[in-house]
Amino acid sequence: MKTRVLGFVALTAVIGASINGLFVVPADLNQGDAQRIMYVHVASAWIAYASFGVTALAGLGYLVWRDLRLDALALAGAEVGVIFTAFAIWGGMMWGRPVWGVYWQWEDPRLTTTALLLALYVGYLLLRRLTDDPARRAARAAVVGLIAAVDIPIVHFSVIWWRGLHQTPTFGDPSKILNPSAPLQFVLALLAMLGAFTLVWVYLLIRRYQLGRLAWRLEEAARRGRIAAARGAALGAAGVEEPAR
Numbered sequence: 001m002k003t004r005v006l007g008f009v010a011l012t013a014v015i016g017a018s019i020n021g022l023f024v025v026p027a028d029l030n031q032g033d034a035q036r037i038m039y040v041h042v043a044s045a046w047i048a049y050a051s052f053g054v055t056a057l058a059g060l061g062y063l064v065w066r067d068l069r070l071d072a073l074a075l076a077g078a079e080v081g082v083i084f085t086a087f088a089i090w091g092g093m094m095w096g097r098p099v100w101g102v103y104w105q106w107e108d109p110r111l112t113t114t115a116l117l118l119a120l121y122v123g124y125l126l127l128r129r130l131t132d133d134p135a136r137r138a139a140r141a142a143v144v145g146l147i148a149a150v151d152i153p154i155v156h157f158s159v160i161w162w163r164g165l166h167q168t169p170t171f172g173d174p175s176k177i178l179n180p181s182a183p184l185q186f187v188l189a190l191l192a193m194l195g196a197f198t199l200v201w202v203y204l205l206i207r208r209y210q211l212g213r214l215a216w217r218l219e220e221a222a223r224r225g226r227i228a229a230a231r232g233a234a235l236g237a238a239g240v241e242e243p244a245r
Contacts, residue, residue, distance in 0.1 A: 003206055010199035017189070017196040025189045034098040039193040041091030044084045045114075046194060047201045049152055051081030052121060054205070056149035059142030071138035072212030073205075074145055075128065078121050080204045084197075085118045100165050108164035113155045120148035134216060 021039040028035035054077030062070040092111070093103040106112055124144050131137045159166045 003203065003210075006199065006206070007203045010196065010203045013196035013199050014193075017193040020192055021189045025185050028186075031099055034095055037091050037095040039190050041088055041095055042190060043194045043197040044088035044091060047197050048081050048084040048088055048117075049156065050198075050201065051077045051084060051205070052117070052145075052149055052152055053077075055081065055121075055124075055145045059145040062138050062142045066135070068134055068138060068216055069213060071134070071141065072216055073209050074138075074141065075125075075212050076205050076208035078124050078145065079208055080201060082118065082121050082125065083204075084201070085114065085121070089114060089118065096165070105165060108166060109158035109162040110155065110164060110166040113151060113158050117148070117151045117155055120144075120151060124148055132219075134219060 017039070021036055025036075027033045055074045058070045058074035058077060061067070062074065092114075096105075097103050104111060124141060127144055128137055128141050131140070158164070159168050
């Protein structure tokens, strides 16, 4: 019931933040209405960072404590992160076409490293399908999740380390927040969207984690059933009756 309430609140927050960004906040003087995509684009990127951060930390926790609940949390973070990364890339392309004149440019470091981030975690999800052993799958995925997480700071700081089409971070430079090119109402609209997306993120993470735990329990029950069936078949072939319990 609490999760449903959270989902309703998250949906309401997204609708409110979207209305504010689309109709209340004025259009940018230079970019026009295309700038409104920024609210969704930037919020999606930050949520993707948080999702993959959860995957990395949960994977590290699994390697230490060997608790499959942590693996379920890592999987939830990866799947939600892939969704938001794809959404961030799509939003960036829709924003880039009217502003830059192109949907995509591989020479831009932010675009290239973000595409790599998406590919790494899609690979993470595919890797999980290579084995039915929960412990082995969790250990392999944890290692890959930690390695892939190295790309997160590279994506974020790429606009500082290398020159490209992307502007430098607004929130990383306090002077830009107070600069007329980034009025306070734009910043507040972005923060509202980020808050709304965070609620959606928490809701999706909880629901996917619950589904992951259920899938793990069903998988474990099926595995025990196969072991019991194999044991019964072996005893039957040897002409030995399995003792009653």
